[in-house]
Amino acid sequence: MEKAVAYIKENQERFVEELFDVLRIPSISAESCHKEDMVKCAQWLVNSLLKAGADRAVVMPTEGNPVVYAEKIVAPEKPTVLIYGHYDVMPVDPVDQWHTAPFEPVIKEGRIWGRGANDDKGQSFMHVKAFEAMVATGELPCNVKFMIEGEEEIGSEHLSKWCADHKEMLAADVILVSDTSLLAWDTPSITCGLRGLCYMEVEVTGPNKDLHSGLYGGAVANPANVLSKLVASLVDDQGHITIPHFYDKVRELTPGERDAFNKAPFSLEKYKDALDIDDVQGEAGYTTMERTGVRPSLDVNGIWGGYTGEGTKTVIPSKASAKISMRLVPDQNFEEIAKLFTAHFEAIAPSSVKVCVKTLHGGEPYVSPTDLPAYRAAAKAIEKTFGKAPLPFYSGGSIPIISTFEKILGLKSILMGFGLDRDAIHSPNESYGLENFYRGIETIVWFYRYFAEK
Amino acid sequence: MEKAVAYIKENQERFVEELFDVLRIPSISAESCHKEDMVKCAQWLVNSLLKAGADRAVVMPTEGNPVVYAEKIVAPEKPTVLIYGHYDVMPVDPVDQWHTAPFEPVIKEGRIWGRGANDDKGQSFMHVKAFEAMVATGELPCNVKFMIEGEEEIGSEHLSKWCADHKEMLAADVILVSDTSLLAWDTPSITCGLRGLCYMEVEVTGPNKDLHSGLYGGAVANPANVLSKLVASLVDDQGHITIPHFYDKVRELTPGERDAFNKAPFSLEKYKDALDIDDVQGEAGYTTMERTGVRPSLDVNGIWGGYTGEGTKTVIPSKASAKISMRLVPDQNFEEIAKLFTAHFEAIAPSSVKVCVKTLHGGEPYVSPTDLPAYRAAAKAIEKTFGKAPLPFYSGGSIPIISTFEKILGLKSILMGFGLDRDAIHSPNESYGLENFYRGIETIVWFYRYFAEK
Numbered sequence: 001m002e003k004a005v006a007y008i009k010e011n012q013e014r015f016v017e018e019l020f021d022v023l024r025i026p027s028i029s030a031e032s033c034h035k036e037d038m039v040k041c042a043q044w045l046v047n048s049l050l051k052a053g054a055d056r057a058v059v060m061p062t063e064g065n066p067v068v069y070a071e072k073i074v075a076p077e078k079p080t081v082l083i084y085g086h087y088d089v090m091p092v093d094p095v096d097q098w099h100t101a102p103f104e105p106v107i108k109e110g111r112i113w114g115r116g117a118n119d120d121k122g123q124s125f126m127h128v129k130a131f132e133a134m135v136a137t138g139e140l141p142c143n144v145k146f147m148i149e150g151e152e153e154i155g156s157e158h159l160s161k162w163c164a165d166h167k168e169m170l171a172a173d174v175i176l177v178s179d180t181s182l183l184a185w186d187t188p189s190i191t192c193g194l195r196g197l198c199y200m201e202v203e204v205t206g207p208n209k210d211l212h213s214g215l216y217g218g219a220v221a222n223p224a225n226v227l228s229k230l231v232a233s234l235v236d237d238q239g240h241i242t243i244p245h246f247y248d249k250v251r252e253l254t255p256g257e258r259d260a261f262n263k264a265p266f267s268l269e270k271y272k273d274a275l276d277i278d279d280v281q282g283e284a285g286y287t288t289m290e291r292t293g294v295r296p297s298l299d300v301n302g303i304w305g306g307y308t309g310e311g312t313k314t315v316i317p318s319k320a321s322a323k324i325s326m327r328l329v330p331d332q333n334f335e336e337i338a339k340l341f342t343a344h345f346e347a348i349a350p351s352s353v354k355v356c357v358k359t360l361h362g363g364e365p366y367v368s369p370t371d372l373p374a375y376r377a378a379a380k381a382i383e384k385t386f387g388k389a390p391l392p393f394y395s396g397g398s399i400p401i402i403s404t405f406e407k408i409l410g411l412k413s414i415l416m417g418f419g420l421d422r423d424a425i426h427s428p429n430e431s432y433g434l435e436n437f438y439r440g441i442e443t444i445v446w447f448y449r450y451f452a453e454k
Numbered sequence: 455m456e457k458a459v460a461y462i463k464e465n466q467e468r469f470v471e472e473l474f475d476v477l478r479i480p481s482i483s484a485e486s487c488h489k490e491d492m493v494k495c496a497q498w499l500v501n502s503l504l505k506a507g508a509d510r511a512v513v514m515p516t517e518g519n520p521v522v523y524a525e526k527i528v529a530p531e532k533p534t535v536l537i538y539g540h541y542d543v544m545p546v547d548p549v550d551q552w553h554t555a556p557f558e559p560v561i562k563e564g565r566i567w568g569r570g571a572n573d574d575k576g577q578s579f580m581h582v583k584a585f586e587a588m589v590a591t592g593e594l595p596c597n598v599k600f601m602i603e604g605e606e607e608i609g610s611e612h613l614s615k616w617c618a619d620h621k622e623m624l625a626a627d628v629i630l631v632s633d634t635s636l637l638a639w640d641t642p643s644i645t646c647g648l649r650g651l652c653y654m655e656v657e658v659t660g661p662n663k664d665l666h667s668g669l670y671g672g673a674v675a676n677p678a679n680v681l682s683k684l685v686a687s688l689v690d691d692q693g694h695i696t697i698p699h700f701y702d703k704v705r706e707l708t709p710g711e712r713d714a715f716n717k718a719p720f721s722l723e724k725y726k727d728a729l730d731i732d733d734v735q736g737e738a739g740y741t742t743m744e745r746t747g748v749r750p751s752l753d754v755n756g757i758w759g760g761y762t763g764e765g766t767k768t769v770i771p772s773k774a775s776a777k778i779s780m781r782l783v784p785d786q787n788f789e790e791i792a793k794l795f796t797a798h799f800e801a802i803a804p805s806s807v808k809v810c811v812k813t814l815h816g817g818e819p820y821v822s823p824t825d826l827p828a829y830r831a832a833a834k835a836i837e838k839t840f841g842k843a844p845l846p847f848y849s850g851g852s853i854p855i856i857s858t859f860e861k862i863l864g865l866k867s868i869l870m871g872f873g874l875d876r877d878a879i880h881s882p883n884e885s886y887g888l889e890n891f892y893r894g895i896e897t898i899v900w901f902y903r904y905f906a907e908k
Contacts, residue, residue, distance in 0.1 A: 030765030091767055097663075154765050181669075195668060199766050208730035209551075212880045214649060214851030215635075217781050218693075218751025219742045221735035224776075225689065225754050232686035235679065239672075276662035281675035281806035288673045297672025300679050301769050306756035307777060311484030311608050312653050312814045313545055314779055314852075315755050315880055322678075323761060325768055327671050352735035360766045397668030398768075426666045426769055 003137035004445045012438050015129045023105040023114045029088035029154045038065040038150045041087045053135030062158035065150030073143045080143040082172035085124025086152035089116040090426045097428035111431040118432040119425035123178035130444035141452035155361025156401040163408045174374040180417030188386040191415035193394035196328030196365035198337045203321045203356045211316040221352030224305040224320040239283035241298050243344045249331045292396030297327045334362035363400015378416045381446035457591035458899045466892050469583045477559040477568045483542035483608045492519040492604045495541045507589030516612035519604030527597045534597040536626035539578025540606035543570040544880045551882035565885040572886040573879035577632035584898035595906035609815025610855040617862045628828040634871030642840040645869035647848035650782030650819035652791045657775045657810045665770040675806030677774040678759040693737035695752050697798045703785045746850030751781045788816035817854015832870045835900035
C-alpha cells in the first residue's frame with residue numbers, strides 16, 4: 001500500500017478542497033426546506049465516486065431522501081467491503097453561537113470548521129478518497145461498495161426498506177463505517193458497542209386557548225407546570241428511569257466485565273473541566289464511562305411552551321411540549337420501550353390535561369464482537385498508523401441503522417471512526433482535525449490490505 | 455345626564471371608528487421594536503383628549519414609555535376624578551391562532567376583534583368618550599384628570615416615580631379604572647380585590663455547550679431535565695407552593711367570609727366546558743373562586759430549552775429557562791416573595807448545574823373597601839344601566855400599580871371594568887362587545903353624576 005499512501009500525501013490538499021465543496025451544501029435532513037439540498041448532495045457524491053474510480057455510482061430514490069450507491073468489482077471471488085456513511089447533517093441552531101458560518105467551511109488552527117466537517121461528510125469522504133488512492137495506484141485488493149444515505153440524523157427511516165429491496169446488490173463480507181470517535185488522539189479505539197435510541201415527542205394540552213394567568217392561575221392546570229412534573233417524574237433521585245419494566249431487558253455487566261470496562265483511561269477532572277461543570281450527574285452505582293457506555297439514559301432534547309420572548313407575558317399556555325429521547329442498551333428493544341414510555345406517560349397524566357405521545361424514531365443497540373477478522377484488520381490498521389493498538393470502546397451514541405443491517409443484510413459492522421470529542425458534532429462550531437482526516441484515509445487503506453489478506 | 459346619554463347614542467358609531475384608529479397602532483410594550491408605536495399611540499390619545507374637551511393634554515416622558523396626562527378643571531372646589539388606564543397591549547403570539555389580524559380591528563357578531571379591543575384601549579377609551587359626552591352637553595359635574603400609561607403589561611416600571619414626581623398635579627379624590635371584567639353580563643360586579651404579582655425568570659446552565667445526547671446522556675446533568683425537576687418541585691401534589699415562608703403573610707378568610715365569597719354565581723360545569731377541560735386543578739381545600747380570588751398561585755408562563763424545531767435533534771442543551779410568575783394575596787409583599795423564591799430556587803439546584811434567577815416585575819395585592827363614597831357611586835351607576843346591583847368581586851388578576859397609587863398618591867381606586875371572560879384578553883382573538891363599550895360609556899357618565907352628588 002506504499003503507493004496509495006504516497007498518493008494520499010501528494011493529493012491531501014486537493015482532498016480537503018473537494019470536501020469543502022460538499023460541506024457547502026446545507027443538507028439538514030430534519031428540516032424539510034432542505035429537500036433539494038439533499039438531492040444536490042447525493043448527486044455531488046455520485047460524481048465524486050465516479051471520478052474516484054467506481055464502475056457504477058447512482059442516486060437511488062427512497063420514499064425519503066435518496067441513497068448514494070456505488071461499486072467497483074475487482075473480481076467476483078474476492079472479498080467485498082461495504083462502506084456505510086451519511087451525507088445528511090444536524091440542524092445548526094443555535095446559529096448565533098457559531099464563530100464561523102456553518103456552511104462556509106474554513107481552516108483554522110489545523111482544523112476544518114463547519115457543519116458536517118466530521119459528522120459524517122468528513123468521515124464518509126475519507127472512504128471515497130482512500131478508494132481513489134487505491135484505484136489510482138492499482139492497489140485496491142478487493143471489491144468495494146458504497147451506501148451513503150441521507151437520513152441518518154433523523155433515524156434512517158427509509159434505509160431498511162431500501163436495504164431489503166436491494167439485498168443482492170449489497171452482498172458483502174462486512175460493513176465498514178466511520179461515524180464514531182477515538183477515545184483520544186493518543187488512545188485510539190474502535191467502537192464495538194452502540195446504544196440504541198428511542199426518540200419521543202409529548203404534548204400536554206390544558207385549556208383550549210392561552211389564558212390570563214391572573215384570572216385563571218391556581219384554578220386551572222397549567223400545561224407547562226404539568227409537563228415539568230411529568231418529565232421530572234421520569235427519572236428518580238437515584239438517576240433511575242421510572243417507566244415500569246424499562247430495565248427488564250437491560251443486560252447487567254459481570255464484575256469482571258465492569259473491571260475491564262473501567263480500564264480505559266478516563267479523568268473525571270478533565271471531563272468536568274472540558275464541560276465547565278462542577279459535578280457530573282447520573283445513575284447511582286455506576287461510573288461515568290458505564291453511564292454512557294452500558295447503561296440506558298433519558299434526556300429532554302427540547303422543551304417549549306408559553307411565552308418565550310423578551311420581557312413578560314402573564315399567560316397560562318394552552319399547550320406545552322417536549323422532545324424526550326432514551327438511549328438503550330442490549331437487549332432493550334426500541335419498539336417495546338416506545339410502547340412502555342407511551343403507556344406510562346399517558347397513565348401518569350392528571351385528568352386536568354390531555355396528553356399526546358408520538359414516537360419520532362429509534363433503533364436497536366448494537367454490539368460488535370472483537371474476534372471478527374474485519375475487527376482484527378481494523379485493529380491492525382490503526383496500530384500501523386497510530387503506533388498503538390486500539391481499545392475496544394462502548395460508545396454512548398447511537399447509529400440505529402447498524403443493528404438493522406445485521407438483521408436485514410446479515411452483516412456485522414466495524415465502527416472505525418476518527419473523530420474526537422472536541423469536534424463538537426451536533427453542536428455549534430463542529431470541526432474536524434486535518435490530521436484526523438489525513439490519517440483516517442491512510443488507516444482505511446491499511447484496513448483493506450489487512451482485510452484482503454485474512 | 456339625559457343629554458350626555460343621548461349624545462352617546464347619537465355618536466356611538468363614530469366612537470367605534472375612532473377606537474379602531476388607536477387599535478391599529480401595535481403598541482406592544484414587551485417588545486422593544488415597538489418603541490415608536492408607543493409614542494405614536496400616546497400622541498394619538500393626547501389629540502383625542504384635546505378634541506374631547508380637555509383644557510390640557512400632554513405626552514409626558516418617563517425613562518420608559520411616555521404617560522398621557524390630561525385634565526379639565528371645572529372648578530377647584532369641586533371633587534376630582536383621576537382616570538387611570540393604559541395604552542400598551544400584550545404581545546400577539548401565537549399569531550397563527552388569530553382568526554383576524556391582531557392590529558386590523560373588525561366588527562363581527564356584534565364584537566370588536568383585535569389586540570387591545572378590551573385590554574385596555576377599549577376600556578380606557580370609554581372614559582375619553584364619556585368625558586366628551588359630558589363636556590359637549592355641559593353636564594360634566596366635577597374635575598377630571600387622565601393618566602394613561604404605556605407600561606402596564608410589563609409592570610408599570612416607571613409610573614411610580616412619575617406619580618411621585620407629579621403628586622400635586624395628580625391630586626384627586628379617587629382613581630377610577632376600567633381594566634377588569636364583570637362576572638357576567640347578567641351578573642354585574644365591581645372588582646374590590648386584586649392579586650399581586652411576582653414575575654421571575656430562571657435559567658439553568660449545565661455544560662458549556664450543547665452536547666450529543668448519546669455520547670453524554672446519562673452522565674451529565676441535562677439542564678432541561680433539571681429545570682423540569684426544579685419547577686415541578688415548586689408546587690406539591692396538594693397544590694401548595696413549597697417555597698419556605700411563602701404563606702407566612704397570607705390572610706386566611708374566616709368561615710363567614712368564605713361563605714359570602716362563595717355566594718357569587720358560579721357553575722363549575724360551564725367553567726370546564728368553556729375551557730374544554732375535564733377537570734380543574736388547584737390548591738386542595740379551596741373552591742375555584744377562592745383559588746383565583748383569595749389564594750396565591752404559581753404558574754409557568756413560558757419554558758424553553760434545546761431543540762424545538764421540526765423533527766429530531768439528539769442534543770443535551772447547554773441551558774434551559776422558564777418564566778415563572780406568582781399571584782399574591784393580602785398581605786404578601788412582592789419584594790419579599792421575590793427574595794424567598796430566589797433563595798429557594800438557588801438552594802434546591804443540584805451542584806451539577808448553575809442557576810440564575812431574575813425578578814422581572816411585580817406588584818402588591820390590593821383591596822378596595824366597599825363602603826367608600828366612590829364605590830357606592832359606581833354601584834349605583836351600574837344598577838342604573840344594568841338594572842341590577844353589582845356584586846363585589848375578588849379578581850385573580852393583577853394591576854400592580856393600583857396598590858402603588860395608594861402608597862404614593864394616598865388614593866383608593868375603584869375598579870369598574872366592563873369586560874367579560876369571553877373577551878380573551880392576553881390571548882389570541884381578543885375581542886370586546888359593542889354593547890359593553892356603549893353601556894360602559896353610559897355607566898361612566900352616571901358614575902360622575904352620583905359621585906358629584908355625594
